[in-house]
Amino acid sequence: MIAWFQSVLGTGLGWFVANLILILLIALPLMLAVAMVIYADRKIWAAMALRRGPNVVGPFGLLQSFADGLKVFLKETIVPASSNKGLFLIAPILTFTVALIAWAVIPFGPDMALADINVGLLYILAASSLGVYGVIIAGWSSNSKYPFYSALRAAAQMVSYEVSIGFVLISVVLWAGTFNMGAIVDQQRGHILGIINAFGFNPLLFPMAVVFLISAMAETARAPFDLTEAESEIVAGYQTEYSSMSFALFWLGEYGNVLLMCALNATLFWGGWLPPLDWAPLYYVPGIIWLFAKILFFFFVFSWVKATVPRYRYDQLMRLGWKVFLPLSLFWVFLVSGYLMLTRYS
């Protein structure tokens, strides 16, 4: 596609236009997916609580998210008088943008990443570490005590869990031998007994997959780790002072991040766009379908956990991050690198 545009519009402009279209091709379906996934989340949650969930707007309530979107869009944006106005408005934009930029390196199929860069995994780590700024800035600029508490909680929580996520990613990188996302997926082809396409079934990497799944929930501040918006303690956390579209941007960003973490789970441990088995007929299904199926499965796990596990206390959250996951993942990096040193590099 890039080559075609370059032949029509010239090298520089063609590249620019092609990439712009590709960015829209990722961002717009993502927004649609976020809307549908919010509906799915509410339906799953309702089903587990023996309720019906949204069922009024559209067939089966499918248009509920769009109705909600229209509602918040038509509302007035209220900026508190004592807030720091510039930062107050920048914060939701930042959250939303950061949730989108990491998708640039996710491979949707063979050679189907927007940016097939060498440091893909580091780019994702960098993008996810930026996510906390939206929350911190929102909490501070609201100039109100509950948002401020929430900002402090978010800062501590995300820094804590980023450490264990980093170690998990390192063990995957050690095994794959590359930081490139596409190459990591390729390395998983027939990884187990030459037939199963997944790092996750490797006994040495499976515990890391579990740690990553739980850390991903903490990193995106999803239940049971949603201490930043714990409504029983700090009203709505950093979102307390926000209304209308500025609030909606936080919401979209949050679910965009959740989908990103699901995509990362699928890509790093469960074969990404590869079918589950390395068997020729399964390759007739396009890779993007497999990736979406895996993302949706992990989203279901996220909703399932949200519906069943009670919220952590803050000290329990910190204990889990620093005293359980950090030593465990650090030890596992030693284990994986030692194993690879003995088998692959000796």
Add this chain to the structure above:
Amino acid sequence: MIQVFAFYLFATLVVAAGGLCILSRNPVHSVLWLIFAFFNAAGLMLLCGAEFIAMLLIIVYVGAVSVLFLFVVMMLDIDFAEMRAGFVKYLPAGLLLVVALGAEILIAGSAWRAGGLALSQRTAPTPEEVPNIEALGTLLYTRYLFIFEGAGLVLLVAMIGAIVLTHRIRGGVRQQNIMRQNMRRPQDAIRNVDQPVGQGVEL
């Protein structure tokens, strides 16, 4: 063309953000400008072909160090009048710093003008086909192994030092023993009593 444009964009923003960092009245704004400067510096490094360093700059400085920095600065209750009071006192030291930095820039500029650096090789220190990370890793773990491990040791000592300095052992604190809490069963804690009327419970 686009590279030159990107370079001037990032460079201008770094300088502007650095200036605003020291000029803004509000310390939180200062930290945010600092973060913005880091971010643009990472962009400059990407232009140099050092993508690994650029990502590391964002992950370490923007993602971890600055978050903690912001965390502390946000909670400070700063008295602005007191902050401005020391202006005359720190003026000589500040001027000295300005002179030193200005001289350094001058020396660097004249050295660059004198030539002698192979400019074409500065942007691509490694062969194009070797990824940045591999090139760095090969150097760090072979040629500079002892220096690298020495740096790691210094960091370890600093970390232990920080923990020792801040760790207090206080008496009279009832700490939780998570293991004991998890091992506790209803049978250990609850006792059914067949209570006769008019008598107290024996505990």
